[in-house]
Amino acid sequence: MTGEDEEVTTNDKFLSSPNGAYSSGFKPITHQEFLRSSRARRRYWARSYAGWRQFTATQPSATHTALATLDKAGRIDLMITQNVDRLHHRVGSNPLEMHGTIYTVICIDCGYSFCRSLFLDQF
Template sequence: MSRERLARMIEDASRVVVFTGAGISTESGIPDFRSPGGVWSKMKPIYFQDFVASEEKRLEAWTRTFSGAAGWTGREPNAGHYAVARLVAAGKVSSVITQNVDNLHQNSGVPDDKVIELHGNASYATCLECGLRHELDVLKQSFLGRGEIPSCRACGGLVKTATISFGQSMPEGPMARAEDEILACDLCLVLGSSLVVYPAAGFPLMAKRNGAALAIVNREPTEQDVVADLVLHDEIGEVMSAVAPASV
């Protein structure tokens, strides 16, 4: 009955915002961050300040990136991603706010301008000085071939994967866009987020307090379950395939 109720909530809503966390991507084989066996149980995060200050830390960070140690990229979207993409295409979902850095929403067919990335994107790099985008395949050739730590081809500045690291400021533009979308929605659908990482985890609460309905689909309980209108502790791909069938 819970899946049927979620389907009705989506059908009755005029503007849905989907908020996703690591749980939607674990079904694609991408590890999450904090659970046993997750990324941070295997390696310590490199803080932004250390990356900027230390060539040794930059070397370590890029070695992780090009070895695929974190496992954040190179996977395919799963049924949950494709179901969300169908809801976007149908005009039901106005935007996808994501804590993920894996680019899988875009790969599943969600237009770039519909995806709001709160923690950046691991599939490319940017210059910390001028903001120029750099493709990882190009940087990898120089790093592996000549041992060059990436620097900006335009200004010579430090280049870093386009993720938001510990100690790095949250991106102002995406945060502002996310707030606008949250305050305009009448249903916030959370998929696969533990809702413990703030400020991002504050957006579903903001939607609820602004009068929107709140639905949470996550395998484990979250602190926000008590205020949600509907909670499903279930597999995201199965749930979303049921509520957003291929005919949507």
């Protein structure tokens, strides 16, 4: 199982790294709050838009590459990640994504699913 440790080495602005958002009092929006409050949804999308370019510019770390090498050599039976960033995919791994991916957006009204970049790149 992979998770946040790989991300801290990749991007020092990750949520719980010493310079990350949690260190400055950031409070994430819960799923229930997002569904219940249009204000929470606006806050979420504003933050998402503000960080999208930096998020998508983040490159896989040496750890991602090493795990991909082990995966391709058949040394990993099943890779599971808690990360939503798809950095493992960029180096050729195909992990099971425990929390899904941030690259897919699903409309809460109709269930339509689409690529987040199609939405955020137009602004």
